[in-house]
Amino acid sequence: MPLGSLPGVDGPGTDSPTLLVTLTGPDRPGVTSRLLGACVAPSVVVLDIEQVLIRGRLVISVLLTMPRDDTGIRSALRSVATDLGMELDVSVGYGDDDARPPARLHVTVLGATLPPAAMAAIAGRIADNGANIDRIVRMASYPVTAVDLEVSGADPLTLRRALAAEAARQRVDVAVQPADINRHAQRLVVVDVDSTLVQGEVIEMLAAAAGCLPEVAAITAAAMRGELDFAASLRSRVGLLEGLDSRALDAVYESLTYAPGARTMVRALKRLGYRFALVSGGFTQVIDRIAADLGVHYAAANTLEIEDGRLTGRVRGPVLDRAGKA
Incomplete structure (x- = not known):
């Protein structure tokens, strides 16, 4: 927050000289x-400060109120820059942003x-809508790249439509959110697991281990055609695992592979204050371990009944189906 917006602190007027040090x-x-x-000098205060670090190279800028005599500050800054092997720029201007x-x-x-x-096209659409990019921050770098642009001066709906069309052309994903208090409110992301967060279907992997993959696949196909509801199809498939x-x-x-970007998505959104839940028609014996590995807050799934170290072919408790996920 600029100092001038704080109670009892006067910021510089538009005609007040300021010193920008980079x-x-x-x-x-x-x-x-x-x-x-x-x-450090009498009556000098920091009005704004920002720094960026990319590949070990630092850019730091400080906006100061103008001292009565800037000779001492300039000399001290030159000494610091020389000692650190860095480039210095000092410019006099007026006011703040x-x-x-x-x-x-x-x-x-x-x-x-x-x-x-792609980034040029996105930035171009922002400019076309009369908006300005005030700040850019990288949110993730692997296995997907994500950047956050802080934008001012645009109508949200108009910009969202323009960027949605451009994102499709550039084959990237774009989200537009208001920079208000709701952005920092508690929010929940609920994600399915099989063929979504992970590649493949856990029950088919278990069926392959049990030697009954064709039979399980046939029941799955019947359920997909609407011939069986999920609960009935799950019980039939689990029965084959006895x-x-x-x-x-x-x-x-141990053989599961996360979908590209899954781990990064969870990590990045958790940094932004989201809470995560996994809701799956799969099995707690696997889902709970995925949740623990990713640091997910909640998980819900079906539980396979096990006796004497072997699957009984039954599910414990009510089946978590499509309605349960909702």
Whole structure:
């Protein structure tokens, strides 16, 4: 928050001289401390500060109220820059940044890769809608790349439509959210597991271990055609697993492969304050381990009955079906 917006703190007027200091070069511990230490002078206060680090290269800018005599500050800054092997720029201007328009948005761009052409096209559509990009932050880098653009001055619905069309052309995903308090409220993401969060179907892997994959696949196909409801089809398929060594569940879990970007998605959204839930028609013996591995907050699934180290061919308790997921 700019100092001028705090009660009892007067920010610079548009005609008040200010000093913008920018230091660029290799990062190391203590750069920020030394830069600000060189700016100490009577009546000088920090109005704004921001720094960016990319591939070990630091760019840090500090906006200061103008001292009565900037000779001492300039000399101290040159000494720090020389000692650190960094480039220094000091410029005199007036006031702070112009007040941002009230319509502020976050535009999140995500793709397996983000080619410059795609980012240029997205930025172009933002500019075409009369908006400005105030800040860009990378949210994830592998196995997908995601960046968050803080945008001001655009109508949310108009920009969302424009970016949706451009995202389809560029083969990236784009989300537009208002930058209001609701963005930081408690939110829940609920995700299915089989063939969604992980590649493949757990029950088919168990069926392969039990030697009954064709029979299980046939029941699955009948359920997909609407000939069986999920609960009936699940009980029929689980019945074919009777006698399977429960260690097959460990083997199936160890062989699972997450869908591309799944781990990054969970990590990035948790950083933004989301809570995660896995809701699956699969089995707790596998789903709970996935939830623990990813740090997911909640998980719900069916539980296979096991006696004497072998599957009984039954499910314990009510079946979690499509209605249960809802």
